[in-house]
Amino acid sequence: MKKLPTKTSDGATDIVKTNGKKDRHTLSCLVENKAGVLARVSGLFSARGYNIDSLAVGETEIPDVSRMTIVVKGDEKILEQVLKQLDKLVDVIKVSDYRATPHIERDLALIKVKANKSNRSELMQICDIFRTKIIDVAADAVVIEATGDEEKIQAFLEMLEPFGVMEMSRTGIVAIARGKNVLSLKK
Amino acid sequence: MELTGAQIVVGSLVREGVKVAFGIPGGQALPLYDALYDAPFRLVLTRHEQGASHMADGYARASGKVGVCFATSGPGATNLITGLANAYMDSIPVVAITGQVRTGVIGSDAFQEADATGCTRSVTKHNFLVKDVRDLARIIREAFHIAATGRPGPVHIDVPVDVQRAKTPFVWPATVRIRSYRPISAPSDDDVRRAAELIRRAQRPLLYVGGGVISSGASDALRRVAEKTDTPVANTLMANGAIPFDHPLALGPLGMHGKYVSNMALQHCDLLISCGARFDDRVTGDLKKFSPKSKKIHFDIDPACINKNVPVDVGVLGDVRRSLEKLLPLVSRKSHPVWRREIKAWDKKHPLSYRLGDGLVKPQHVIKTLHRLTRGEALVVTGVGQHQMWSMQWYQAKRPRHFLSSGGLGTMGFGFPAAIGAKLARPDRTVVSIEGDGSFQMTMTEMAIAVREHIPIVVILLNNYYLGMVRQWQQLFYNKRFSSTALTVKGANAADGKEPTPGRDPYVPDFMKWAAAYGIEGYRLTRNEQVEGALRKALAAKSPVLVEAIIPRDENVFPMIPAGMGVENIIVDMA
Numbered sequence A: 001m002k003k004l005p006t007k008t009s010d011g012a013t014d015i016v017k018t019n020g021k022k023d024r025h026t027l028s029c030l031v032e033n034k035a036g037v038l039a040r041v042s043g044l045f046s047a048r049g050y051n052i053d054s055l056a057v058g059e060t061e062i063p064d065v066s067r068m069t070i071v072v073k074g075d076e077k078i079l080e081q082v083l084k085q086l087d088k089l090v091d092v093i094k095v096s097d098y099r100a101t102p103h104i105e106r107d108l109a110l111i112k113v114k115a116n117k118s119n120r121s122e123l124m125q126i127c128d129i130f131r132t133k134i135i136d137v138a139a140d141a142v143v144i145e146a147t148g149d150e151e152k153i154q155a156f157l158e159m160l161e162p163f164g165v166m167e168m169s170r171t172g173i174v175a176i177a178r179g180k181n182v183l184s185l186k187k
Numbered sequence B: 001m002e003l004t005g006a007q008i009v010v011g012s013l014v015r016e017g018v019k020v021a022f023g024i025p026g027g028q029a030l031p032l033y034d035a036l037y038d039a040p041f042r043l044v045l046t047r048h049e050q051g052a053s054h055m056a057d058g059y060a061r062a063s064g065k066v067g068v069c070f071a072t073s074g075p076g077a078t079n080l081i082t083g084l085a086n087a088y089m090d091s092i093p094v095v096a097i098t099g100q101v102r103t104g105v106i107g108s109d110a111f112q113e114a115d116a117t118g119c120t121r122s123v124t125k126h127n128f129l130v131k132d133v134r135d136l137a138r139i140i141r142e143a144f145h146i147a148a149t150g151r152p153g154p155v156h157i158d159v160p161v162d163v164q165r166a167k168t169p170f171v172w173p174a175t176v177r178i179r180s181y182r183p184i185s186a187p188s189d190d191d192v193r194r195a196a197e198l199i200r201r202a203q204r205p206l207l208y209v210g211g212g213v214i215s216s217g218a219s220d221a222l223r224r225v226a227e228k229t230d231t232p233v234a235n236t237l238m239a240n241g242a243i244p245f246d247h248p249l250a251l252g253p254l255g256m257h258g259k260y261v262s263n264m265a266l267q268h269c270d271l272l273i274s275c276g277a278r279f280d281d282r283v284t285g286d287l288k289k290f291s292p293k294s295k296k297i298h299f300d301i302d303p304a305c306i307n308k309n310v311p312v313d314v315g316v317l318g319d320v321r322r323s324l325e326k327l328l329p330l331v332s333r334k335s336h337p338v339w340r341r342e343i344k345a346w347d348k349k350h351p352l353s354y355r356l357g358d359g360l361v362k363p364q365h366v367i368k369t370l371h372r373l374t375r376g377e378a379l380v381v382t383g384v385g386q387h388q389m390w391s392m393q394w395y396q397a398k399r400p401r402h403f404l405s406s407g408g409l410g411t412m413g414f415g416f417p418a419a420i421g422a423k424l425a426r427p428d429r430t431v432v433s434i435e436g437d438g439s440f441q442m443t444m445t446e447m448a449i450a451v452r453e454h455i456p457i458v459v460i461l462l463n464n465y466y467l468g469m470v471r472q473w474q475q476l477f478y479n480k481r482f483s484s485t486a487l488t489v490k491g492a493n494a495a496d497g498k499e500p501t502p503g504r505d506p507y508v509p510d511f512m513k514w515a516a517a518y519g520i521e522g523y524r525l526t527r528n529e530q531v532e533g534a535l536r537k538a539l540a541a542k543s544p545v546l547v548e549a550i551i552p553r554d555e556n557v558f559p560m561i562p563a564g565m566g567v568e569n570i571i572v573d574m575a
């Protein structure tokens, strides 16, 4: 039997990192890996006027199932609607909200920064501290690969600001629960 | 034995028990229509695909079965959209099958190519693009299952022409198993028990019933719960007929143009029991003022409807009929004489009323007469506008599935083709299509179908020479600036772009001549005393007839709660 998306008590936020933004929610959906699924999900958000911060989709351990991680903005009521409406889509197998679950979030950013001989070593030090990697170097620019949760990437970007960020490409948040807790196909 | 995709479509529809389907052929539906030539079910050629989608919808509403329509690719498919959106908003099970350009050229802007599944995605419950003929039978089986179960709705299947031609063995799947689609229909014991507890404590309970009661076949269970707990029943537009109009607990319609008594009961009840209704803004008005004193129970099949617009104390997820049947033994027999007296007083204070005036034909009188002559047992289908609201008020039906109206989308043009679909579903019933002159002109071309297929329908056209409902709003809220609402010919003032003056300027078409052109009987009523005689003749007819009632141009629908306001703002009458 199809279960309603799990409801949690309001107090749940203290065990979850919310990056200081209380109306920001990370959802994870298992969907059929079929043509049109992404359009159905993104269409739902635009049709109902929900705000998405990011949407990341990729394969899972099961060949015909994809996983979408969606970061949405909205209050409690909107979140409940988003979960229920997603769950109603025929191709969505399971929806889960990570508020009450200890979990890990990661975003991968590729950032192109202005840098030359004179300031490159200073930049490398910053990268070291943030445990990010320089993966391409040219005479007057470098490309940095940064992985982390939203807070870390944000802090890192602030440090890069004085150098001059030329370009950035990000994957959006992907998430997974800690421990042996898994998002199973069973509804 | 191998069959073509087109033959598999026909074979699958037969397996699904389809008795009638509606549509128009075209280039990318030729193999399909070739197979349909041998189909053992009735195939109705419509004049517009919108007509086909509304006929399938009307058929589904009247019969409770899935309605089926066809169209070719491109313009055929896009013409279906309004009908699908209409069915989607009112949760009506429809399966639409369209032709598509061959798979090899999809995406190349081929002749008559449209991204049909892209177009229908947001107005259907689900859709499919079939790329392999071996998936076809399973997809059709799934489509019917999805359309008819859970919260019902339309499903679209797009079948490229090469898939229609390709051959494969026809294997009808024994069962449907969709791992991502398992709607809940059995309510939880706990939820029902909590609902029963609130009902036990209530002094002023009210049942607020919507289309879900009709679609789940819950009328009987509803009546028994109402009787056992002595709870009055107010209905939405969609639930007209959910309880017999002459039942002592039936209050009648609520909402913007509902009855005073129903809206007052809504406002003053201490327990609101919503069954298969979704707290639409045409019912709730200002949400902040909506039914402020009541605890609320919501029975619904759709989890997303519970707590969407109005927070409720107990939500019971599940099929409404099953929920009410489960509830029945858990509630004790009650009576609420004080509450019933209060209700009676409201009903006495402002009953529905109208003035007969100086012999002119009043729309309310026409419908009231129709109700009397048919004892509320005709199957009535309406267009959208004032005539729809008068129909809702004055034709309270005796039975479920006997009052069909476009509720959620408010689609002008729905009524007449839906009436054709309804008559094919219920040939035993008198089917009356109550239309406005604006709505009727959107799809009246389908009269050709009623004539061609010998489908006797009584059309009652309430002609006010206006897009009356919009005119009413312009009169009340836009300073009587009647912008683009008169339907008459522009007269002497035409050159300066002024609006025509109904009453002086002529009206087109002349509906009597139009009726003659289709070879059907037409009656024009201009005096009140003609109403009964003409209706009697029309109801006795064995072929389609048109009764055109020329009604006052400035007649308004009352009572009215202006949009976004509360019951205290109700306008009972203009005078």
Ligand SMILES: Cc1ncc(C[n+]2csc(CCOP(=O)(O)OP(=O)(O)O)c2C)c(N)n1
Pocket: B383, B384, B385, B386, B387, B388, B410, B411, B412, B413, B435, B436, B437, B438, B439, B440, B462, B464, B466, B467, B468, B469, B470
């Ligand atoms: C397809 C469509 N277009 C526009 C509207 C907006 N609209 C609502 S009622 C109405 C007027 C309907 O006129 P008519 O059918 O003559 O009915 P009346 O109100 O005069 O009884 C209009 C234009 C609509 N509901 N549907």
Ligand SMILES: [Mg+2]
Pocket: B385, B436, B437, B438, B462, B463, B464, B465, B466, B467, B468
């Ligand atoms: Mg009109």
